[in-house]
Amino acid sequence: MSTTKESIGFVGTGLMGHGMAKNIVEKGYALQVVAHRNRVPVDDLVTRGATEATSQEDLARNSTIIFLCLTGSPEVAAAVAAMKPGLKAGTVIVDCSTGEPAVTQKLAADMAEIGVHFADAPLSRTPKEAWAGTLDCMVGADEATFERIRPVISTWAAKIVHIGGVADGHRMKLLNNFISLGYAALYAEALSLSKKVGISVETFDQVIRGGRMDCGFYQTFMGYALEANRDAHKFSISNAYKDLRYIESMANSATVTTTMGSAVKNAFAVAMANGGEKPDAYVPHLVDFIAAANGAK
Secondary structure (H helix, E strand, O other), rough: OOOOOOOOEOOOOOOOHHHHHHHHHHOOOEEEOOOOOHHHHHHHHHHHEEEEEOOOOHHHHOOEEEEEOOHHHHHHHHHHHHHHHHOOOOEEEEEEOOOHHHHHHHHHHHHHHHOOOEEOOOOOOOOHHHHHHOOOEEEEHHHHHHHHHHHHEEEOOHHHHHHEEOOHHHHHHHHHHHHHHHHHHHHHHHHHHHOOOOOHHHHHHHOOOOOOOOEEEEEEHHHOOOOOOOOOOOHHHHHHHHHHHHHHHHHHHOOOOOHHHHHHHHHHHHHOOOOOOOOOEHHHHHHHHHHHHHOOO
């Protein structure tokens, strides 16, 4: 039995979305999902009590709150356009992607014209936490919309911060990713230099782990560099590169120099130019691309 009168729609049951949707339906909400390329998550969610919509328009017609967990702003805009004929006034669309703030604001304004509310609620952490229901979430929405969607978000997030109005969640997420992807670029270059001067990955880790420079991101990054676990942090290099371009665009709009941001973006551009665009090339694998560029393994 549903714990609320809200009917939840979910578009984008990929690495993060599958776990999020799983928590929504298992914690008592009526859930509709729609298939894209991969049917496996949809079939799994149906076994847990979700129903499958025949199209995004059909999902919109039967949902009062719709979560989007997609690659980026172009995919979100396309999904909103596909849903628009089925949307009803009073529906809330919650964009959980890492999006471009200017696009988010434009989508919110377009939806307001038909009485549909819009919120951005990007995520932090990994698919492991999505499955456990312990993600971090930063929300951009007016107060009333935030209070309405917060109980549903709390099914899959342990930390929820209301950042401000629409697009502020995406702005904060880009700042968050600037820091995390900056760490990745630093680690990759430091490990390449370490190797070139004769200090092993194992010795490097003995010094950093447990010290002041240690952190959760370091540990998942080193899950690959040290332990060869390719799935230690399943966030693709191509998505990271997309986020870094969004960060640069936001900085350009704010007339902020991007000395560090451009350096980080260029580290990922090296990877993208040498095979890092593959969907199973993840952020910790950046260490291999930077090492190869420096003649190291």
